[in-house]
Amino acid sequence: MREDTRSRIQQIALRLFTEQGYEATSLREIAEELGVTKAALYYHFKTKDDIVASLADDRVAEIEELLEWLRAQPRTPETRRELVVRYAERLDQPRQAELARFLERNQTALREHPKILRMREKMLEVVGELVEPGDPLTTRIRRSLAIFSLHAGMWLTQGVDAGPEERRKATVEVAISLLES
Amino acid sequence: MREDTRSRIQQIALRLFTEQGYEATSLREIAEELGVTKAALYYHFKTKDDIVASLADDRVAEIEELLEWLRAQPRTPETRRELVVRYAERLDQPRQAELARFLERNQTALREHPKILRMREKMLEVVGELVEPGDPLTTRIRRSLAIFSLHAGMWLTQGVDAGPEERRKATVEVAISLLES
DNA sequence: GTCTATATAGAGATAGAC
């Protein structure tokens, strides 16, 4: 039982956008990998932009879910640690990892996309929940960097002689240490 | 006494590539801002790719200079701190800042560009000089993150009620703290 | 060193048949 075509388009587009870049990937390429013609894509998505929008939606939903959870918790060090762990877990799912990579790597090309702006806002809100108004600037930077480092973590340890699980654990450990002070 | 056209092309291209993305910026736009025709650009640069190459060269040269200095020093905590300070100073020059932003934001579009590959190698070499073979994985991550955080620093503190100098100082402080352990 | 004019290619998108 194969997946519906719409999902397959998203999946292939996501991979190609991530590998080659959004602008550098044509609808022809996507169609070819899917084994259909360009015109077929237009039945499922009104524009190329719509494909991006559908992808960004998934990521925004994930962040919003985390944000909702976060706001329902007391603002304690334990909550912040728990957020980092949850964030890392979500980011560890292959689909979310690829989505995040795509969105990071194509910031410029997508800079004015409404869905991307919304995602950026949501991320700022997450970081906002991690700090108090009176916190020093260095604390703000460190806490933001905690989230940021989860995205960078696997990249930073590439080429190191260690398994993915070990690398993941080390990344989370560093992120958590960035929450202190 | 106006600058030579070649430099002006680089300058305008760098700004547009950074603002809009490499693929999204056409030679027509660059020529228009410069006040000449597309054809004139081709006198100064053989291809669009050549413009990128000339830009990347500047950045690679800067990193290589730092790397040379670094390799001439003893591998001590003091040297690492000094590197972070020097790196931050270089990154604080407007041209290097813009170059770095351009190269970061267009990683995907430029992923196979020889000059970009070279730059990535050089960055890995810098990080390599900051760690010892026996260091734990978390140390590796933290030290890499120190450099990384200098790039992210100003972005992470955007919207915060603090002057650029204060933000810069705080960023360097966090970066240096990441070197410990 | 910059121009006009043009070649060539590929993009996103649509119409209408099946």
Place this chain on the structure above:
DNA sequence: GTCTATCTCTATATAGAC
């Protein structure tokens, strides 16, 4: 839901005059 065929636009790049 997918096809063929085609429109329109814009891109990189080049030739050759001035």
